[in-house]
Amino acid sequence: MIFRLPNQPDFTIEFVINTGFTEFLSLPTAAVTLLGFPFVYDMYANLADNSNVILPIHQANIIWNEEEREVNVLETGKRPLLGTALLDEHELVIQFTEGGLVTIEEL
Template sequence: MMFGVVNNNCEAIIKIAVGRIGLPKITVDAVIDTGFTSFLSLPLSIITSLGLPWHYRDIGTLGDGSEVIFEVYKASVIWDGQNKIIDVVASDADPLVGMGLLYGFKLQIETVEGGTVTIEALK
């Protein structure tokens, strides 16, 4: 089970350890975004500092319906206590956890400032 908190902007935040496969990880605060279908997005500055390997380009549709080209990298995260290899999308926004990473888990959010975010594996 993983835990997070709702911040003063009513964003559900969790800490996620991310890094290059086989190397030490850093911890980042990431906003849970149920409208984001991939696994994780990170600013290019973090991707570069971690030395994440480039994987491919993909076309994505934003919330306003516009399409953009995303650069996708490979990374290792610790998710529910396990190492997991995932795609990471380069973005200008704050780190986001998407539905790809949440798939197979139950997400509960107490939607008030300081509320608890709970993520647990479905049985």
């Protein structure tokens, strides 16, 4: 995923695709703090273990389908996750093998 910060070069963060995650992106607290994404609001969320938590939501600018797009980033977890909100209107193909390709194509 390519991120765009004001007055800085674009940079890439590798994400894990999580088809059970219905939001856009999540990043660990340390990454959100380091990148300085602006806080927007707190959101109630139900996690995979069925626990309910309140998560901070931040805004980030990304490059998606060669266009700049503003998305919500949930501040949570230990690794970057890409959720199904970004996959809407896309085809996801995964080769389930070590080193297999993952492709995301706009429909």
